[in-house]
Amino acid sequence: MQQQHHYQQLIDLFDSCFAEEFNTRLVKGDDEPIYLPADDDTPYH
Numbered sequence: 001m002q003q004q005h006h007y008q009q010l011i012d013l014f015d016s017c018f019a020e021e022f023n024t025r026l027v028k029g030d031d032e033p034i035y036l037p038a039d040d041d042t043p044y045h
Contacts, residue, residue: 007028010026011026011027011028014026019044022045023038023043023044023045024044024045025044025045
């Protein structure tokens, strides 16, 4: 049996591992991932 995955599952998994301890979240963007540090507008990396 083949199981399909949705990108939101990866985002949820990443956030559950890194959001609290490292203040880092995975946010769906355009074509490529980009790292943006926390700032006055966004409280997480």
